[in-house]
Amino acid sequence: MSDDDHTGQDGLEHDLPESLLPYDDWVEDAYREVMLRAIEHVAAEGLPGAHHFYLTFRTNRPDVIIPSRLRAQYPEEMTIVLQHQFWDLALDREKNVISVGLSFGGVGSILVIPVAAITAFADPHIRMALRFVSSMVDDDEDIEIPEGAVEPDDIDPAHHPEVTIEEPPQEEKKDAEVVSLAAFRKRPPT
Numbered sequence: 370m371s372d373d374d375h376t377g378q379d380g381l382e383h384d385l386p387e388s389l390l391p392y393d394d395w396v397e398d399a400y401r402e403v404m405l406r407a408i409e410h411v412a413a414e415g416l417p418g419a420h421h422f423y424l425t426f427r428t429n430r431p432d433v434i435i436p437s438r439l440r441a442q443y444p445e446e447m448t449i450v451l452q453h454q455f456w457d458l459a460l461d462r463e464k465n466v467i468s469v470g471l472s473f474g475g476v477g478s479i480l481v482i483p484v485a486a487i488t489a490f491a492d493p494h495i496r497m498a499l500r501f502v503s504s505m506v507d508d509d510e511d512i513e514i515p516e517g518a519v520e521p522d523d524i525d526p527a528h529h530p531e532v533t534i535e536e537p538p539q540e541e542k543k544d545a546e547v548v549s550l551a552a553f554r555k556r557p558p559t
Contacts, residue, residue, distance in 0.1 A: 400499045404490040405460060408467060411451070412458040418494070421452035424467075425489035426482050434481035439473060446488065449480070 407422070416422075425448040426433065428440050439447065449471060451458065456470040457479070468481045491498040 397501055401484065401487075401501060404487070404499060405462075405484065407490075407492070408458065408460050412460060416452070420492055420494045421450060423489070423491040423493065423498075424449050424451065424482070424487060426486045427488060430483065430486045432483050433486050434479075436473070436476075436478045439478070448489070 411420075411422070425446060427445065428435060428443050428447050429445050435447070449469075451469065454472060458467075458469045460467050465484045466481055467484065467487075468479060470477060470479050472478070487501055489498065489500050
């Protein structure tokens with residue numbers, strides 16, 4: 370006889386009843402709130418210590434605003450690192466979007482990422498990684514593009530007085546990185 374909670378006295382596996390409560394949705398909402406609070410904290414206070422964030426998001430949603438060269442390079446999904454040099458990190462809870470300035474190949478860009486487009490959030494410093502079910506947009510669904518939104522190609526932060534660049538704490542400056550989250554994914558037991 371097995372100690373497995375899903376196995377009855379007859380030794381046969383029994384299915385758990387389907388939940389009539391949306392526990393999975395509630396758990397995902399709670400994890401997204403953890404991510405949003407972390408982003409709000411860093412937007413207000415800066416990154417403490419060795420903390421840094423990996424943010425993975427769907428680039429194929431029409432409400433994601435990124436430079437066309439990045440969309441061409443990453444047509445489905447992209448991961449950005451918020452660590453050494455970024456600026457104007459903001460969370461707009463009313464519009465449910467995150468915006469951040471990053472430099473790619475020496476060219477400053479403002480990215481606007483809907484929270485629903487985010488598929489993963491990680492803080493490698495403490496080995497915390499969260500995965501989300503991305504809300505894909507149906508072709509017939511209306512999407513509100515933020516007012517005044519422009520394609521952020523070739524934005525030069527030096528020509529925009531409203532943009533302030535957070536200098537990295539060390540002397541080394543790095544461009545934004547696009548990385549793989551494979552190291553943070555749970556692997557099935559072997």
